[in-house]
Amino acid sequence: MADPKCSTRPRLMAFIALLFALFSTGSSTAQVPVLLWSSDGLPALAPSAAGHITSTDQLTAYLTSALGSGPRTVVLFLQDKLSKDDFTVFGGVFGNKQDSAFQNLEAALQTSSSSVTLPALEWSGSSAIPALLQEELGVSPLLVDADTLTHLSINSSASNLLLINLPYCTNAHKSCKEVLHDNDEIIGKVLSIMKDKNVKYTAVYTGSQPSRVISETSLSGQPVGRSLLQAAPPPSVKPPIMFNGTGGPCIMLWAQNLNISLSSTGAWIDLAADTPTLTGSFCNISNSQLVLTYASGYTLSFAMSQRFYPVSARNWFALDSVQLQASSLTASFGSRSIYAPAEYSYHCMSVSSFGDALLFPNSTNANASQWRLNFVDFQIQGFSLGNGTDFSYASDCAGFFTAGIWMGLLSSLLMLFIFVYGLHMIMQLHTMDRFDDPKGPSISVPQSE
Template identity: 30%
Template sequence: MIYIALAISLLIPLCSAGQYVPVVLWTNIKRSECTPNISVYPGEPISVFTESSYFECLRSSHPGTVKVYVTDELDQVDLATSRHASGEGKAFHHLKATLTHHTSLVMPAVIASSVPAFLQNRFTEDFGGESVVSVVEVGRIDRGSAESTRRSIMLIDEIINEDLLKMKANEKFVAVLVAKSPPQPQLHVYEEGDSHHGRQLLAVTESFAPAAQQFVHWQTCIFLSYTNLSLTHGASVYSLVEPKVERGFCSESSDNASIDLSFKVGNGSASVGQSQSVVKLGLQFVKVLSKASAVTWWNISSAVLNHSISASDKSYKLRISDGYAYSAPSNWSWVCKKPPAMTWKDPKDSTNTQKLEFESIQLQPFGIVNANFSRASDCSGFLSGPIWMGTVVSFLLLAIFTFGMMFMSAVTTMDRFDDPRGKPLSVNLQEGN
């Protein structure tokens, strides 16, 4: 059977841990019969899909079988799990082979509120009269180690593939892969055979708990993702949690955009009273044409902080020390693991300071396409530390080589030689006084 798949695939890294789950749907109903003319953006409920004309078109096509494959936890990283070092197959190999060459519909991060049960009920109510709707539990992903994760994902892929092969040839079907919840942060201890990345100067056992990625957006034109946000107020440090978008502005025809965010004061060093405080951050963006490169770049034109942690509500206009930070070409995103802090200082009181620090941030206020971050501009730049180190060492070795060649080229031989058939050479030696 030839699958003309309509796939919700190629999930993007926008799923916030504990908030969103990805959904993958594919069908052999031809695109000419049902066109996926909807967009389910990150953070929207699955009902956007089930209430769409595309869902109604699938129902009216009368598929014989509807399969809902359910796993306990699923993340966009799972679909990109790579080949093992030994050369064995990739995870979700069969599913990717079905989806790769066909039209895709992206539902990368729907709100995780009983999505499998909701889909089962909707498919049963709307398709149940003429379709056989079934839910298949495909097991859980063992996240104890990188190898166990890969093997359990491959097993789930095999279960789905074998179940699809049991269907009758040319029978119309709709299949969905969904998770009950996103994976929770776990303590992972590297084991022998795990894939390690980056430089390893010491062979040590490393354990860590991955931080949850926070994602907020305004409509489909301002995306912000980060792992941690902290506020330093004087000598106290506060963790800002539960980000919420208050309002925003963006337009494809405008060179300006803005977003207003609010946060709650989390753990950190906040007291009980301060934990109820609300911190607000207003960011304004502008496009500027660079005269040097003739390329339009975006940057933060204004950053205003407002809170009442130690007094009544007060606003602080923050300053970014690095003028090249939080800036990228107009249709690019900006990525930085440790970006420069946004700061404010009281000129009359050196102890009255404000400092806002992000960790592992990705930001894009313009040029969002298909509900995904665009190509990223990394804050480390081209001349990073390792590149500088390699360049300096190369020039040092080149200088040593050049110095040696100069000395070798200065070596000369005698201009006269002794001829055995002629008069012998005489060298006058004069003794010093």
């Protein structure tokens, strides 16, 4: 009988060689790694030279040969961002295996019947790989998570495309290693569920876009030798989302992050990293609605209205509701204190549905309590756009007298009161008119009989 350790050693060496290929590729401006493995076998792929960038046509040809024979079940782990540097920094190839953020992924590649690694695939858009898989399988992707997959019945006689979105690290929440470790736990849980269901599958792990982009600049024409340090150019800022009505631009929205999460323990998904379509949006004098539809299957809708208030003698607009659609589920949230003068925009550093919430689940919608929303550095305007390209003056959600200002004022008033009271007590002190001199005659105090 063959030694099982001897049988797994070549596969382990092959996995290490694949990861070394990830690290040995040259820098490029737009590329994402793609890892494929299967429980049913994949066609062999000739190893590419170091620095080779796989084109979309080459990937299409390989997927045709790998998925073209009979029905297939494909599990697509689509991370918001991914680059080969993530494996270098957070993997355990060059260090301690126990410290790797990709333990379940490494185990899946080692134990699968076959695996293929494309260290550098040219990136052409966030929906390129899901579109290729959808075209090859002839089915639309089904957005699921680990909990949904447990109760899902999979028909092995037909092709299936299961899409599992994974977040990437943001400064607002966890560190990159913690997020990637959580994603790896989700991958391990999903693969365990597929094994328990006894379903043969092909898994794909990749990113919607690169997490790190290194620009390649030509050295020709560059001065050779030492030069003084120069200030780095300011980072580019993504443009706001703008909807054009019949009379021109009428709705604008910008956010650093549009984070959504299923339940209080679910992973965060940042929708702001992708470019949405605005189908279904509209605007008029009294109402406007911005509908953001993403390729990942999520839809965010912002409903706004404006009215005239006689007390202030001016028009005010308010964000009436936020609606989230995921697959066949709809979650609706109302808002509180999200309003501004109609000619202003509204800005807030954090608009969330938990904690000090500005959004709250509608009582008539049971699905809303299962989701969490957190919009970071959020700004929106639905009426009276100024020059059509920029936001109007922003009405910020943080008032002038914030909690910190009130604490400072109260502390200052308390210290002032103590100082005034002490000064008053000092001013009430009086000295004696006469003092007893031991060298002179003693003071006699006459006593009346």
